[in-house]
Amino acid sequence: MSVATAHSEPVVPSADETPADETHVTASTATVPAQDDGYWVEPGTSGDDTVQRTGTAEAATETPDGERPAADGDEAADGTAPDLAPMGAVDEQVERDAREFGVYARTGGWAFALKVARSVRPGGEAAGETPKVSAKEFALLAGCSPERVMRYYKAWDKAADDGMVPQFEALAPGEExxxxxADVWLSYYSSRNSATSDRGTAIAAAAEAEGIRPTKALEVAENPTALRAAILADPSTAQAARSALLDRLKEDTSLQTELARDIARTDELKKAVASETQAASRIGYVRQIVENGQVKTPAGQVIDAPAELRAEAERHLSLIDELDDYEDTGEWATEAYDTVKELVVQTVEADPELRVQERRTKFYSSLQKATKVFEELTLDDAVDLDAIYEDDMLQRLEELQQALSTCIATLRKASPEA
Structure with missing residues (x-):
């Protein structure tokens, strides 16, 4: 669509960089709806015929859901224009304001970006080659900062690269x-300088992937103290932060190391990690029975789980899987583990062959542990035996020798060759 804008004087948003600041401009001099960083709020009037600019943009034209709110004189739900009362002669200034309001309602920030694009000299063009001016000169004429002008300039440049609007070189001052x-504007414009940095670009990309506006994510990133306050005060914000950290931990090895170090240095976290680790291990024991149909006995041998045991393990596991993320699994894991372990013991004791094999496995396990410990017991590192000698040492070794002799004699009697 072709739009007409007034050319009596160059107009861009106020020089105030802080959205919360308010600027006043008289109605007789305002030529376009006031905008701050790409946003506009419908002005209010007072007795001295002044209009006030403030706030965020789309409050005037959109609801939070992206739909423009109904207003007096707006289109009806069926798309037809509402009946208007007959009007008499309309003041020329009022009529011009209404036309330019319509331009902004349809195009949003593009109307302002066009003023910059057709009036600001692009890079590579000398001052004498074009009637256009530099961004700094344009900002001085407009009464705002060059940074703000350049944000509109860069938004137009990005859109031109995408074929949405003409290149700067194809535009002449005053050209329409x-x-x-309007709803495409925020895809190209950012009211924050940080959005142009590598960090800002990454944040903006992540925000778009999450389906939110980049400006919101950039605002949070620029105010970590506010983020900390929200996390400390609001459980749902803390939960969102936890989920985000877990996602980032998968690829950020430095963060993994830092977080592990923080946990190791905090007693409360160490206890919590130990408790959760134990619960996870017990749940894994029960899950193994359900998924593989096998179970490990107390002595360490792996046997096929009977149908009754598998059914009981599956029942407990289903209860655990139904728990919400915020619910403690500790008690449920302990109950499932104890129940299954007891059934395993009963299974072993009910089968004579399994019972014998269990005792044999347990004996071998104990023998291997004792052998390993005794092999590590050495006096090679003692330079002076007199310095380390204790009566208790000799007594314990003599008792161990006697126990071994008894054990050996008993095993010899049980030997088939005896």
Missing amino acids: VELPD
Whole structure:
């Protein structure tokens, strides 16, 4: 669509960089709806015929869901224009304001970006080659900062690269072109300088992937103290932060190390980790029975789980899987583990062959542990035996020798060759 804008004087948003600040401009001099960083709020009037600019943009034209709110004189739900009362002669200034309001309602920030694009000299063009001016000169004429002008300039440049609008070189001062719809504007414009940095670009990309506006994510990133306050005060915010950290931990090895170090240095966290580790291990024991149909006995041998044991393990596991993320699994894991372990013992004791094999496995396990410990017992590192000698040492070794002799004699009697 072709739109007409007034050319009596260059107009861009106020020089105030802080959205919360308010600027006043008289109605007789305002030529376009006031905008701050790409946003506009419908002005209010007072007795001295002043209009006030403030706040965020789309409050005037959109609801939070992206739909423009109904207003007096707006289109009806069926798309037809409402009946209007007959009007008499309309003041020329009022009529011009209404036309330019319509331009902004249809195009949003594009109307302002066009003023910059057709008036600011692009890089590579000398001052004498074009009637256009530099961004700094344009900002001085407009009464705002060069940084703000450049944000509109960069938004137009990105859109031109995508073929949405003409390139700067194709535009002359005062030229009118067809502008994109208003809802496309925020895809190209950012009210924050940080959005142009590598960090800002990454944040903006992540925000778009999550389906939110980049400006919201950039605002949070620029105010970590506010983020900390929200996390400390609001459980749902803390939960969102926890989920985000877990996702980041998968690829950020430095963060993994730092977080592990923090846990190791905090007693409360160490206890919590130990408790959760135990619960996870017990749940894994029960899950193994359900998924593989096998179970490990107390002595360490792996046997096929009977149908009754598998059914009981599956029942407990289903209860655990139904728990919400915020619910403690400790008690449920302990109950499932104890129940299954008891059934395993009963299974072993009910089968004579399994019972014998269990005792044999347990004996071998104990023998291997004792052998390993005794092999590690050495006097090679003692330079002076007199310095380490204790009566208790000799007594314990003599008792161990006697126990071994008894054990050996008993095993010899049980030997088939005896």
